[in-house]
Amino acid sequence: MSASLVAPLVVSLYGNTCSVLINSILRHGRNCTIIRAGHGSGIHIEGRKISREKMRENYLKMKEKCKSKKLPPDVNANGVFACNELDLKEVQVYGFDYDYTLACYKPSMDYLLYNLGRDMLIKKHKYPEKIAQLEYKDDFAVRGLHYDIEKGLLLKLDSFLQIQLGTVYRGLHPVPDDEVLRIYKNRIIPIAYVESQHKHSQDGPNRQKMVQLADLFSVPEMGLLCNVTEYFLQNQIDYHPEILFRDVKNSVQSCHPIMHQLVANNVSDYLEPNKDLTKFFDRLKAANKKMFLVTNIQARKPRFFTDESRPLRVYDEIQQTQLWDRVTKLEKGTIYLEGTVKQLQDMTGWRGHQVLYFGDHPYSDLADVTLEHGWRTGAIIQELTYEIENLNKPEFKENANWLQMLTTLIEEHQDYDGEEVQDQLAEWMRERDQLRNAIKRVFNKQFGSVFRTYHNPTYFSRRLFRFADIYMSSISNLLYYSNTHTFYPRRGVMPHEYISYFV
Numbered sequence: 001m002s003a004s005l006v007a008p009l010v011v012s013l014y015g016n017t018c019s020v021l022i023n024s025i026l027r028h029g030r031n032c033t034i035i036r037a038g039h040g041s042g043i044h045i046e047g048r049k050i051s052r053e054k055m056r057e058n059y060l061k062m063k064e065k066c067k068s069k070k071l072p073p074d075v076n077a078n079g080v081f082a083c084n085e086l087d088l089k090e091v092q093v094y095g096f097d098y099d100y101t102l103a104c105y106k107p108s109m110d111y112l113l114y115n116l117g118r119d120m121l122i123k124k125h126k127y128p129e130k131i132a133q134l135e136y137k138d139d140f141a142v143r144g145l146h147y148d149i150e151k152g153l154l155l156k157l158d159s160f161l162q163i164q165l166g167t168v169y170r171g172l173h174p175v176p177d178d179e180v181l182r183i184y185k186n187r188i189i190p191i192a193y194v195e196s197q198h199k200h201s202q203d204g205p206n207r208q209k210m211v212q213l214a215d216l217f218s219v220p221e222m223g224l225l226c227n228v229t230e231y232f233l234q235n236q237i238d239y240h241p242e243i244l245f246r247d248v249k250n251s252v253q254s255c256h257p258i259m260h261q262l263v264a265n266n267v268s269d270y271l272e273p274n275k276d277l278t279k280f281f282d283r284l285k286a287a288n289k290k291m292f293l294v295t296n297i298q299a300r301k302p303r304f305f306t307d308e309s310r311p312l313r314v315y316d317e318i319q320q321t322q323l324w325d326r327v328t329k330l331e332k333g334t335i336y337l338e339g340t341v342k343q344l345q346d347m348t349g350w351r352g353h354q355v356l357y358f359g360d361h362p363y364s365d366l367a368d369v370t371l372e373h374g375w376r377t378g379a380i381i382q383e384l385t386y387e388i389e390n391l392n393k394p395e396f397k398e399n400a401n402w403l404q405m406l407t408t409l410i411e412e413h414q415d416y417d418g419e420e421v422q423d424q425l426a427e428w429m430r431e432r433d434q435l436r437n438a439i440k441r442v443f444n445k446q447f448g449s450v451f452r453t454y455h456n457p458t459y460f461s462r463r464l465f466r467f468a469d470i471y472m473s474s475i476s477n478l479l480y481y482s483n484t485h486t487f488y489p490r491r492g493v494m495p496h497e498y499i500s501y502f503v
């Protein structure tokens with residue numbers, strides 16, 4: 001459900017019933033083979049020469065080496081991946097978000113939200129009737145992109161706040177790299193454009209000009225935003241990107257109550273059945289774990305985790321209203337509205353590492369509970385299924401290996417002098433660019449992987465790795481592990497430790 005619509009709902013199902021730095025590039029040093037260790041040991045000597053023939057010979061040798069490497073084994077798409085060590089023996093309480101954490105929707109949900117939002121733009125905001133003909137393109141956007149509300153551009157940033165060139169879109173068309181550099185004057189976006197000031201900061205005005213669309217419900221929103229922008233551009237209609245952004249957002253989000261009603265009446269049309277969910281809950285129940293659900297029925301969930309005080313209220317399911325009674329203790333099976341995480345902790349005595357909370361949104365679900373309350377966290381990222389499927393294709397593995405080795409070849413030859421050398425390097429760079437784009441397109445033609453921008457982690461990944469102890473494609477992946485399992489992160493390789501390939 002939308003974060004901006006509704007107040008948190010706490011359903012207590014408990015009782016006996018029912019390093020993190022960017023793990024980033026370094027973490028992806030898995031399956032590494034160390035193949036050279038002397039890099040950087042020699043002092044650069046001016047005027048070093050190498051013939052083009054020798055360079056070509058080195059290229060062929062490298063290619064041979066690449067072909068002789070065994071491809072890494074497949075990644076298990078049902079795996080649980082650790083960013084931080086997590087011992088489930090310490091976890092007594094399991095908490096869950098609802099939408100896209102326990103309830104996973106079919107692609108029909110994206111179409112539904114898009115269509116409802118588009119019709120709302122026409123009905124409520126009087127957008128041109130002709131936009132009713134704009135159909136949803138389900139392969140256009142991925143989550144985690146940023147929208148520049150001043151310039152009306154949708155773009156992908158990496159963990160260093162660098163723009164990934166080739167992924168900046170105005171409407172449905174990419175903006176050429178030279179224009180992007182003219183617009184932003186830099187490839188790195190100032191942090192104040194991207195992140196709102198710290199909530200306790202009193203300094204100056206808010207300079208945030210970009211919003212990140214990190215929620216799965218925002219994917220159809222991005223589709224609508226770009227379709228309408230494209231319509232305006234094609235028809236030379238002047239528009240204000242910020243107004244368009246706000247209208248699209250409000251239109252889509254104001255449709256959430258209608259959407260919920262439609263889903264309730266046609267569950268099988270919109271919800272992916274997950275029979276393993278009952279098995280998962282039964283197993284937690286048998287192990288005497290407590291469970292609770294915190295979700296939005298009238299929005300404002302981030303406030304559940306951030307507000308200092310807001311009384312919990314009992315929801316009467318029969319009367320469908322909230323009661324005035326003071327809540328002094330939580331009872332099994334009762335639904336509560338509003339409240340704060342502080343009250344939940346005070347009433348239950350649950351503390352920090354005893355609680356493991358799962359959500360699909362790395363910030364609104366996971367950031368505050370881990371930063372402020374020391375809860376352990378699990379992220380449900382459904383895109384992992386599709387991304388891992390692609391990572392496991394032999395062609396992808398070969399390309400990723402060769403990209404890494406070709407980059408090393410370029411790195412090792414770049415300090416030689418001479419025109420011939422530069423020509424050969426330019427040829428290798430062109431091949432490298434083609435490879436990088438081929439690897440990107442596998443995931444999404446426009447924006448590539450949710451997790452990477454070329455070799456770097458995306459801005460989305462950085463946040464995910466920072467706020468999630470573990471992450472997985474579906475909550476039921478935990479059934480492949482025991483209740484007492486400890487998840488260990490890979491040690492990874494730091495840039496100063498070894499020179500290695502992802503092979």
Ligand SMILES: [Mg+2]
Binds near residue numbers: 359360361
């Ligand atoms: Mg959710």
